[in-house]
Amino acid sequence: EPEVTQTPSHQVTQMGQEVILRCVPISNHLYFYWYRQILGQKVEFLVSFYNNEISEKSEIFDDQFSVERPDGSNFTLKIRSTKLEDSAMYFCASSDAGADEQFFGPGTRLTVL
Amino acid sequence: AQTVTQSQPEMSVQEAETVTLSCTYDTSENNYYLFWYKQPPSRQMILVIRQEAYKQQNATENRFSVNFQKAAKSFSLKISDSQLGDTAMYFCAFMKQGSNYKLTFGKGTLLTVNP
Numbered sequence: 001e002p003e004v005t006q007t008p009s010h011q012v013t014q015m016g017q018e019v020i021l022r023c024v025p026i027s028n029h030l031y032f033y034w035y036r037q038i039l040g041q042k043v044e045f046l047v048s049f050y051n052n053e054i055s056e057k058s059e060i061f062d063d064q065f066s067v068e069r070p071d072g073s074n075f076t077l078k079i080r081s082t083k084l085e086d087s088a089m090y091f092c093a094s095s096d097a098g099a100d101e102q103f104f105g106p107g108t109r110l111t112v113l
Numbered sequence: 114a115q116t117v118t119q120s121q122p123e124m125s126v127q128e129a130e131t132v133t134l135s136c137t138y139d140t141s142e143n144n145y146y147l148f149w150y151k152q153p154p155s156r157q158m159i160l161v162i163r164q165e166a167y168k169q170q171n172a173t174e175n176r177f178s179v180n181f182q183k184a185a186k187s188f189s190l191k192i193s194d195s196q197l198g199d200t201a202m203y204f205c206a207f208m209k210q211g212s213n214y215k216l217t218f219g220k221g222t223l224l225t226v227n228p
Binding site: 042048091 | 146155160163204208213217219221
């Protein structure tokens with residue numbers, strides 16, 4: 001069964017460093033998302049992406065964040081200058097139609113020291 | 114803005130018994146979707162069940178069913194014949210129709226199924 005994959009599973013970085021979190025969505029899906037979950041808190045929407053552009057972004061998704069689909073398979077989330085409060089689990093998701101089931105990846109745990 | 118509330122942080126149930134997880138939401142929208150997602154200890158979230166707000170009939174998927182009360186803005190999940198593999202965090206989620214499909218999640222309910 002096709003699934004969403006994410007790499008790395010765990011990323012440790014120093015405050016102020018840039019990180020790129022990678023996702024490979026399900027191949028025929030057209031809609032892509034990033035969510036994050038700070039430990040002990042609810043899963044929060046960051047951004048949705050369709051037709052090679054951002055559809056919607058939350059207030060969390062400030063200028064330090066960017067997303068890209070550099071080729072036909074990868075979907076990346078870049079944080080330019082990480083802060084301590086960026087430490088969280090980041091989930092990628094994809095769907096083949098907007099209101100359909102979103103398939104989630106296993107997540108990348110980002111730790112900012 | 115939409116909010117989703119899950120008032121039960123933790124619940125437990127004996128294997129083979131039935132358990133109901135609560136979810137309420139607040140919205141002024143008339144057209145939307147509601148979801149229950151399950152996040153097992155391995156942490157990959159998977160969809161359990163989906164409900165369209167325009168449908169009066171409650172969604173059912175095998176042992177999982179919902180009680181959707183639109184007027185009360187309530188969307189509870191019933192798990193029948195609970196199995197050990199049902200142990201997981203369960204998230205209720207809301208999606209506004211035409212919202213660029215973002216999901217708004219509740220805080221989750223940790224369900225433990227005891228042998």
